[in-house]
Every structure is written in C-alpha cells, then in structure tokens.
Amino acid sequence: MSTLKGFSAPIMTGVVLFGLWEGVLALFNPQGFVLPAPSEIAGALIDNWDDVFQGARITGYVVVSGLLAGIVLGVLAALLVTRFRTANETITPLAVAINAIPIIALAPIFNNWFGLTSARSNQAIVVALVFFPIFINTTRGLTLVDRSQVELMESYAASRSRISREVRIPNAMPFFFTALKLSTSLAVIAAIVAEYFGGRQDALGPLITQSAGLTRYDDAWAAVLAGTTIGVVLYIAVTVLERVVMPWHSLIRSHREET
Amino acid sequence: MNVIDIRGATKVFNPGKGNQVEALAEIDLVVEPGEFVTLIGPSGCGKSTLLRLIAALIAPTTGLVEVNAKPAEQARLDRDYGMAFQTAGLFDWRTVSKNIELPLELMGWTKGDRRRRAKEMLELVKLGEFATHHPSELSGGMQQRVAIARALSFSPALLLMDEPFGALDEMTREHMQDELLRIWKETETTVVFVTHSIPEAVYLSTRVVVMSPRPGKIASVIEVDLGERQALVRDDPAFHTKVTEVRVALRKVEE
Ligand SMILES: Nc1ncnc2c1ncn2[C@@H]1O[C@H](COP(=O)(O)OP(=O)(O)O)[C@@H](O)[C@H]1O
Numbered sequence: 440m441s442t443l444k445g446f447s448a449p450i451m452t453g454v455v456l457f458g459l460w461e462g463v464l465a466l467f468n469p470q471g472f473v474l475p476a477p478s479e480i481a482g483a484l485i486d487n488w489d490d491v492f493q494g495a496r497i498t499g500y501v502v503v504s505g506l507l508a509g510i511v512l513g514v515l516a517a518l519l520v521t522r523f524r525t526a527n528e529t530i531t532p533l534a535v536a537i538n539a540i541p542i543i544a545l546a547p548i549f550n551n552w553f554g555l556t557s558a559r560s561n562q563a564i565v566v567a568l569v570f571f572p573i574f575i576n577t578t579r580g581l582t583l584v585d586r587s588q589v590e591l592m593e594s595y596a597a598s599r600s601r602i603s604r605e606v607r608i609p610n611a612m613p614f615f616f617t618a619l620k621l622s623t624s625l626a627v628i629a630a631i632v633a634e635y636f637g638g639r640q641d642a643l644g645p646l647i648t649q650s651a652g653l654t655r656y657d658d659a660w661a662a663v664l665a666g667t668t669i670g671v672v673l674y675i676a677v678t679v680l681e682r683v684v685m686p687w688h689s690l691i692r693s694h695r696e697e698t
Numbered sequence: 699m700n701v702i703d704i705r706g707a708t709k710v711f712n713p714g715k716g717n718q719v720e721a722l723a724e725i726d727l728v729v730e731p732g733e734f735v736t737l738i739g740p741s742g743c744g745k746s747t748l749l750r751l752i753a754a755l756i757a758p759t760t761g762l763v764e765v766n767a768k769p770a771e772q773a774r775l776d777r778d779y780g781m782a783f784q785t786a787g788l789f790d791w792r793t794v795s796k797n798i799e800l801p802l803e804l805m806g807w808t809k810g811d812r813r814r815r816a817k818e819m820l821e822l823v824k825l826g827e828f829a830t831h832h833p834s835e836l837s838g839g840m841q842q843r844v845a846i847a848r849a850l851s852f853s854p855a856l857l858l859m860d861e862p863f864g865a866l867d868e869m870t871r872e873h874m875q876d877e878l879l880r881i882w883k884e885t886e887t888t889v890v891f892v893t894h895s896i897p898e899a900v901y902l903s904t905r906v907v908v909m910s911p912r913p914g915k916i917a918s919v920i921e922v923d924l925g926e927r928q929a930l931v932r933d934d935p936a937f938h939t940k941v942t943e944v945r946v947a948l949r950k951v952e953e
C-alpha cells in the first residue's frame with residue numbers, strides 16, 4: 440500500500456514531463472534530430488525491439504552481476520575491516536585513496552586487461568565502482584554504533600559474533616541501503632559508458648554510439664530509455680527490499696516526518 | 699559474603715598519553731546483600747566509571763574488584779548482574795517486547811517463557827499495550843521504562859543503574875522509584891544506583907556514597923534508615939534531615 444503510494448508521485452511526474460516534452464516539440468517544432476519526441480522514440484523502440492531488448496539483456500546482465508559482486512565484496516571487506524583492527528588500519532586508507540580514482544576512466548585499460556570483446560571488463564568496472572560506496576558506508580554503519588548498546592550486550596556476556604549480529608549488522612543496514620541505492624544508478628552509468636570503449640558489440644552502449652553515429656537519434660534514445668528502465672527497476676527493487684528487510688526504519692522515518 | 703568488594707581500585711584513562719585522565723583514585727567499597735547503595739557527586743567525579751568497573755565493562759588500572767566473591771570479569775561472564783544506562787539503549791530493530799526478551803534469548807530461555815516474562819515486565823512498567831510497538835514510537839520516558847523492564851527481566855541478584863530516571867518527568871520518576879523499591883524488597887536484590895538527585899538518593903537508599911572529583915574519590919558515606927518507605931516518607935521530617943545531611947556533604951565536595 441504505502442509502497443504503491445510512494446511510487447505514484449514519481450510516475451505522475453514522469454507522465455507530466457513526457458506530456459510537456461511531446462507538447463513543446465509539437466508546438467515549436469525545432470529540427471527533429473536535436474531531440475526526438477517521445478512518440479518517435481516509442482516508434483523506434485517498437486521497430487528495433489529485438490536489438491534494444493538484446494542490448495538491455497546484455498547490459499542488464501553486466502549491471503546486475505557487477506552490482507552483486509560489488510555488494511558481496513564490499514560487505515565482506517567491511518566485515519573484515521571491522522573484525523580486525525590491523526585490516527582496518529591498512530585497507531581503509533587504501534580504499535579511500537583508490538576511491539578518488541575516477542574508475543570510469545579506467546575503462547580502456549580494463550579492456551586491455553580483460554579482453555576487448557568480452558563483457559568481463561565492463562563487469563569489472565561496475566564491480567570497482569559499486570565496491571567503494573558499499574564498503575565505506577557499511578564499515579561506517581558497523582562501527583558507528585551506540586556505545587551503551589554494545590556495553591549492554593557485553594553485560595550479558597554476549598560473544599563478539601552475537602554483538603555483530605544483534606547490534607552492528609542491524610545498525611549498518613540503513614547505511615548499506617543508502618549506498619546501494621546510489622550504486623544502482625552508478626552501475627547503469629558505468630556499464631553503458633564502459634561499453635562505449637569495448638565489450639560485447641550487441642550491448643546498449645555500442646547500440647547508442649552506432650545509432651548516434653548514423654544520426655539515428657530516435658534509435659539512440661530508445662536504447663537510452665532501455666538503460667533508464669534497468670536503473671529504475673533496480674532502484675524500485677532495492678526500495679522494496681529495504682522495506683522488507685528493515686520495516687522498523689520506515690517507521691522511524693514516518694515518525695520523524697510527523698514531528 | 700559480600701556482593702561487591704572493591705579494594706584500592708583506581709582507573710586512569712589513556713595512561714601516558716596527553717589526554718590522560720585520572721578518573722578514580724583508591725576506591726574502597728563493600729556492598730552487602732540486600733543493600734541499596736546510591737552513588738552521588740558532581741558530574742565527572744567517576745560515578746559511571748565506578749559502575750563500569752563493577753560491571754567489568756572496563757578493568758581497573760590497579761586494585762581489586764570482586765562481585766559475588768569472584769573477579770568482576772567472571773561475574774560478568776556468569777551474568778550475575780543486570781544493568782540500565784542513562785540512555786535507554788533500546789534496539790530500534792526489535793519490538794518493545796523483543797527488547798525485553800533480548801537478555802532472556804542470550805540466556806537460552808524458551809520462546810514461551812520469554813513471551814510470558816516480557817508481558818509481566820511490561821505490565822510492571824505500565825506499558826502492557828505497547829508490546830508490539832517499536833521503540834521509536836515511544837516517548838523518552840516510556841523508552842526508559844522499557845530499558846528498566848529489560849534490566850529486571852531475568853531477576854538478577856544485583857542491579858547496576860546509571861541515572862536511569864534522569865530523563866523522566868517528576869511524576870513518572872516518583873512512580874518508578876516506588877516500583878523499584880517494591881521490586882527491590884520483593885526480590886531481595888542488591889542495587890547500586892547512580893543519581894545526581896539528592897532526594898532520590900535519600901528516598902531510595904540504605905546508604906548514600908558521596909563522591910568528590912579530580913580524581914574521583916569517596917568523600918563520605920551516609921547511612922539512611924527511614925524504615926518502611928512509602929510515598930509518605932517524602933514528607934517526613936527525618937527524610938528532610940537526611941536530604942540536608944547529604945546536601946551539606948555534597949557542598950563540601952564541590953568547594
Ligand atoms: N572512556 C573514557 N575515556 C577517557 N576518559 C573517560 C572515559 N570515561 C570517562 N572518562 C573521564 O573520567 C572522568 C569520570 O567520568 P564519569 O565516570 O563518566 O563521571 P560521572 O559519571 O560521575 O559524571 C571524567 O573526567 C571523564 O571525562
């Protein structure tokens with residue numbers, strides 16, 4: 440119920456925006472190739488359905504697999520770092536330093552490492568990009584815990600792993616999901632931009648560059664729309680997952696909004 | 699057998715560093731079974747630190763801390779005490795009932811027993827209808843009552859409480875004081891209680907320990923014997939005499 444309500448506003452906004460877009464183009468009729476109308480993009484999408492769908496599948500696979508691998512690695516590194524002090528002192532500064540590298544700029548180099556025509560290098564870009572926000576945020580959530588909660592667990596003679604399970608991990612959840620939401624859109628951008636430089640030729644990235652190169656802008660926009668859809672679907676999935684995993688958190692939020 | 703036996707305990711935080719703090723110097727304190735001992739003193743005089751030493755949440759720099767005639771650390775591992783802090787320290791991700799059940803879970807109680815006990819404890823702190831709520835839906839005072847219910851849930855023979863009523867309004871506070879006294883009498887627990895309210899210390903305790911700061915020391919110990927406590931005691935002249943006595947002792951400490 441509340442989930443549906445949460446999504447109805449952005450959907451309405453989208454409908455109004457597309458209506459305006461279509462209307463303004465119909466009224467002022469600038470040169471068609473600058474920005475195709477939504478109806479033209481929809482037409483291109485139907486005409487090229489097979490290519491766009493195939494591209495979305497390939498890119499979607501890169502995004503989802505890269506996202507999953509990045510999450511697993513980021514969370515594992517965060518758990519390791521909070522468990523072992525020396526790991527924290529060595530890995531964390533390193534991670535922060537590496538995080539300053541514009542990962543997407545590494546795309547051509549990764550192509551060289553992982554092969555120009557395989558999706559591996561694109562996946563690697565997504566993994567690297569997702570890893571850092573997940574790692575840094577989750578670490579913060581695991582360590583920024585209420586001291587009296589930890590002392591309370593210690594007063595019950597709870598083991599370290601029990602304290603992790605009862606206090607640190609639930610405390611890290613909101614941090615993790617914030618990073619994850621950020622990561623979904625980053626992952627789509629990273630995958631498509633990485634595909635501009637190499638990887639499978641039937642992915643969305645090459646579809647966009649090739650269509651644009653042939654001045655078939657409505658086809659390019661249809662591919663962009665497919666990429667947007669991947670991002671939106673993932674974002675919604677994460678939001679739903681967040682509410683299932685942390686029902687208490689939306690409660691806190693709604694309570695705070697009221698006051 | 700003494701419940702608490704502290705001999706020559708000191709605590710220095712960050713020894714040898716620039717931010718070194720001598721929090722406690724040479725503390726000697728013995729608490730016998732069934733006593734209700736209150737620690738009072740200006741803020742920063744080491745009351746919380748002393749309570750943490752007893753709870754073995756921190757180790758003394760020098761000296762000895764024993765609980766139930768064994769090292770405090772062993773008593774902690776044996777779960778000999780229950781603790782309540784100034785901040786409720788509830789877990790947002792657990793319902794009110796599940797918060798109270800937490801220590802029982804760690805002690806291996808069955809689900810049915812846990813439910814039953816949590817319900818009893820919630821009745822006790824007059825929050826019966828909030829069992830399935832989350833802490834964020836409760837006011838600060840209600841949260842604090844849940845934390846107290848949690849500390850009492852497994853009927854520990856020793857209760858350590860660090861300004862547990864500090865966040866409560868006056869009415870709730872007096873009500874909780876009476877409840878605590880009732881529980882203390884019924885269950886024959888021993889209580890060590892930190893407060894900065896003089897009337898609260900006098901009303902609750904059998905003994906008031908006045909502490910002085912920099913470094914934290916026990917300045918004086920005042921025995922209180924007001925007999926059977928009821929709400930009436932608060933208006934008793936003997937009560938006011940004791941309040942004055944503690945106030946004078948505290949004033950000396952603060953000079
Ligand atoms: N973990 C700690 N690290 C460093 N200093 C501390 C720590 N805990 C307490 N202190 C210091 O020890 C002194 C006593 O603190 P505390 O026991 O909290 O006082 P009280 O509870 O009486 O207000 C204070 O000066 C405080 O700053």
Ligand SMILES: [Mg+2]
Pocket residue numbers: 745746747860
């Ligand atoms: Mg204190």
